[in-house]
Amino acid sequence: MFKNNPFADLALVLPAAAMQLFVIAMILLIIVSTGLDMIHKKNVIYFFRNAKKAKKSAKTELSAGKKTAVILKTVAHDIATTSELGLGKRRLAHVLGMYGTILFWIASVALIFNYTDGSIAPTYVTVTWHVGALMTCLGGYWFWFFLRVDVSAEAHPWYRIITADLFVLALLACATFGLAWSYTQFSDLVGLSYLFLILYIISNLILFGGVYWSKFAHMFYKPGAAIQKNLAEADGSRDNLPPPADAPEQFGLGIKREQPKHY
Numbered sequence: 001m002f003k004n005n006p007f008a009d010l011a012l013v014l015p016a017a018a019m020q021l022f023v024i025a026m027i028l029l030i031i032v033s034t035g036l037d038m039i040h041k042k043n044v045i046y047f048f049r050n051a052k053k054a055k056k057s058a059k060t061e062l063s064a065g066k067k068t069a070v071i072l073k074t075v076a077h078d079i080a081t082t083s084e085l086g087l088g089k090r091r092l093a094h095v096l097g098m099y100g101t102i103l104f105w106i107a108s109v110a111l112i113f114n115y116t117d118g119s120i121a122p123t124y125v126t127v128t129w130h131v132g133a134l135m136t137c138l139g140g141y142w143f144w145f146f147l148r149v150d151v152s153a154e155a156h157p158w159y160r161i162i163t164a165d166l167f168v169l170a171l172l173a174c175a176t177f178g179l180a181w182s183y184t185q186f187s188d189l190v191g192l193s194y195l196f197l198i199l200y201i202i203s204n205l206i207l208f209g210g211v212y213w214s215k216f217a218h219m220f221y222k223p224g225a226a227i228q229k230n231l232a233e234a235d236g237s238r239d240n241l242p243p244p245a246d247a248p249e250q251f252g253l254g255i256k257r258e259q260p261k262h263y
C-alpha cells in the first residue's frame with residue numbers, strides 16, 4: 001500500500017487538471033482566510049505597533065548579522081522543534097503531527113502535479129505521503145485523546161467538541177480518510193474507496209475552508225511571535241517587560257504539591 005499513488009488511479013476517472021485546480025484553490029483559501037483573519041483580529045497591526053514601541057526601549061542596536069543569527073536560531077530551535085511546549089509528551093506529539101502534516105502536504109503536491117499523467121511515482125514519494133499521514137494521526141490522536149488541556153487538566157471527556165477543535169479534527173480527518181482511501185483503493189474495495197475519497201475531499205474543504213474560524217493560522221503567527229520575542233530579548237527591550245528578578249526563585253514547598261495544569 002505504501003507504494004500506491006492514490007491520485008494516479010483517480011486520474012483515470014478525473015482529469016489531473018481538476019486535482020491541480022483543487023490544490024491551487026486550497027492554497028488561495030489559506031492566503032485569503034489568513035489575510036481576512038489578520039484584518040479582523042488586527043493582530044498584525046498590534047504586533048508591529050508593539051515591536052516599534054519596544055524598539056524605543058532597546059538597549060543595543062542589533063546589526064543585520066546579529067539579527068540574522070537570532071532569526072536563524074529561532075527557526076532552528078523555537079520553530080523547528082516547537083520549544084514553546086517544553087520537554088515532554090506535548091512537544092513530541094506536536095512535532096510528530098507538524099512534520100507529518102508537512103510531509104503529507106509536500107508529497108500530495110508532488111504526486112498531484114508530477115505523477116497523475118501516467119508516469120510512475122518514485123517509491124520515496126508515495127512512502128512519504130503515507131508516512132506523513134501516519135505521523136499526523138499518531139501525533140494528532142495522542143493530542144486529542146490524552147493531551148488536550150480540556151481532557152488532561154479540565155477533566156472533560158475526549159468526545160466533547162468545541163469550535164476550537166475544528167483545526168485538529170479536520171487535520172485528523174484528512175490524514176485518516178486519506179489513508180483509508182489509499183488502503184481501500186489498493187485492496188480493490190471500489191465502493192469503499194469512493195466513500196473514503198468523498199470523505200477525504202470533504203475534510204480538506206473543511207480544513208482549508210475553515211482557516212478563518214480555526215487555529216490553522218497559528219502555524220504562521222507562532223513563528224512570527226517567536227522571532228519578535230527573541231529579537232526583543234537580544235536588543236534588551238524585552239517587549240517592555242521588566243527584567244527578571246535577581247532574587248533566587250524560592251516559591252516555598254507549596255508549589256511542589258501539584259504540577260501546574262489547571263489553566
Ligand code: HEM
Binds near residue numbers: 080102143218
Ligand atoms: C504544519 C505546521 C503545524 C501544524 C500542522 C500544527 C498543528 C497543531 C495542532 C493540530 C495543534 C492542536 C490545536 C488545538 O489546540 O486544538 C497545535 C497546537 C499548537 N501549536 Fe502547532 N502546528 C504547526 C505549526 C506550529 C508552529 C510552527 C508552532 C510554533 C512555533 C506551533 C505551536 C503550537 C502550540 C504552542 C500549540 C498549543 C499546543 C498545546 O495546547 O498543547 N505550531 N498545532
